[in-house]
Amino acid sequence: MTSKQITNELHARKIGYLAMLGESTLGLCVTLAIGAGIAYSDYISVVWPTGGQKSNPVLGFALGAAGIFEIGLKIPMWLGVVFGILLVEGFVVTTLDTSVRLNRYLFEELWRVVWRGNPPRFMLNPWFNSAISVFLMWIVARSGVWVKLWALFGSANQLLGALSLIVVTAWLKAIKRPTIYTLAPCVLLCVTTIWSLARLIPRYFTDGNWVLFTFDLFLVTLALCLIGLGLYRGLLSPPRSSGAAAPKAP
Numbered sequence: 001m002t003s004k005q006i007t008n009e010l011h012a013r014k015i016g017y018l019a020m021l022g023e024s025t026l027g028l029c030v031t032l033a034i035g036a037g038i039a040y041s042d043y044i045s046v047v048w049p050t051g052g053q054k055s056n057p058v059l060g061f062a063l064g065a066a067g068i069f070e071i072g073l074k075i076p077m078w079l080g081v082v083f084g085i086l087l088v089e090g091f092v093v094t095t096l097d098t099s100v101r102l103n104r105y106l107f108e109e110l111w112r113v114v115w116r117g118n119p120p121r122f123m124l125n126p127w128f129n130s131a132i133s134v135f136l137m138w139i140v141a142r143s144g145v146w147v148k149l150w151a152l153f154g155s156a157n158q159l160l161g162a163l164s165l166i167v168v169t170a171w172l173k174a175i176k177r178p179t180i181y182t183l184a185p186c187v188l189l190c191v192t193t194i195w196s197l198a199r200l201i202p203r204y205f206t207d208g209n210w211v212l213f214t215f216d217l218f219l220v221t222l223a224l225c226l227i228g229l230g231l232y233r234g235l236l237s238p239p240r241s242s243g244a245a246a247p248k249a250p
Contacts (some may be wrong), residue, residue: 001098004105030061033084037067058088096137103133145211148204152212155196156219162189163223166230194223 002015034043038060046060065087066080075083107129111119122128140146165186172179197220204213 001101001105030064033068034061034064037064037069037071058085061088099137100130100133103136104129107132143211145209148207148209148212151200152197152216152219155193155200158189159193159197159219159223162186162193163226165189166226170230190223190227194220197223 002012006012006015042063043060046063047055047057049055059081062081062084065084066075066077069075069080069083070077104126108124111123115123140149165182169179169182169186172182197216200216201213201220204210204216
C-alpha cells in the first residue's frame with residue numbers, strides 16, 4: 001500500500017522504518033501489559049481454560065491492560081477492561097480496512113495480467129474490486145472459518161516480512177553490501193513463522209478444515225521454495241563483478 005500512495009520514493013525509508021518502530025513498540029507494550037498487569041494463573045485460566053470452556057485471548061489482554069491502567073492511572077478495573085477490548089477491536093477494524101484496500105489493488109493488478117494490460121474499464125473501478133473483497137469476506141464470515149483464521153493470519157502476516165528479507169538479503173549480497181543486518185532477522189522470522197504454520201497443519205487436518213489446511217500447506221510450500229530460490233540465486237551465487245555498482249550510502 002505504501003508503494004502505491006507515496007509521491008516520492010525517498011519517503012519509503014522513513015515511512016517503513018518508523019512504522020516498524022511503532023509496531024515493535026506496540027508489541028512490547030502488549031507483552032508488558034500481559035506480564036505485569038495480570039497474574040499468570042488468571043491469564044492461563046482465560047487463554048488456556050479447562051473443562052471445555054473457550055479460550056478468550058482478547059479478554060486476557062484486556063485484563064492485563066486494565067491492570068496496568070489501574071496501577072498507573074488509577075482507572076477502575078471494569079473500565080480498564082472496556083478500554084482494553086476497544087484497543088483490540090480497533091486493531092481488528094483497521095486490519096479489515098487494510099485488507100479491503102490491499103485486495104482491491106491486487107484485483108486491479110490481476111485483471112491487468114489476465115487481460116494483458118487492457119481489461120474492461122469497470123474492472124479497474126475501485127468500487128467494483130472493493131465489492132468483490134467485501135463479498136469474499138462475507139462468505140468467510142458466514143462459513144465460520146474466521147474463528148480459526150487468526151492463527152494462520154498472524155503467521156502468514158509475519159511470513160511476508162521474512163520473504164521480503166530474503167529478497168533484500170540476496171540483493172545486498174549481489175551488490176557486495178553487508179547482509180548481516182537483514183540476514184539475522186530473516187533467519188529468525190523464517191524459522192518462527194514456518195514452524196508456527198507447520199504446527200497448524202495437523203490441527204486443520206484433524207478438524208477436517210480443508211480450506212485452511214490447503215492454504216496453510218500452500219504457504220509452507222511457497223515459503224520453502226522461495227527460501228531455496230533465494231539461497232540458490234542470491235545468497236550462494238557469486239556477487240556481480242562490475243555490472244551494478246553499489247549505491248552510495250546516504
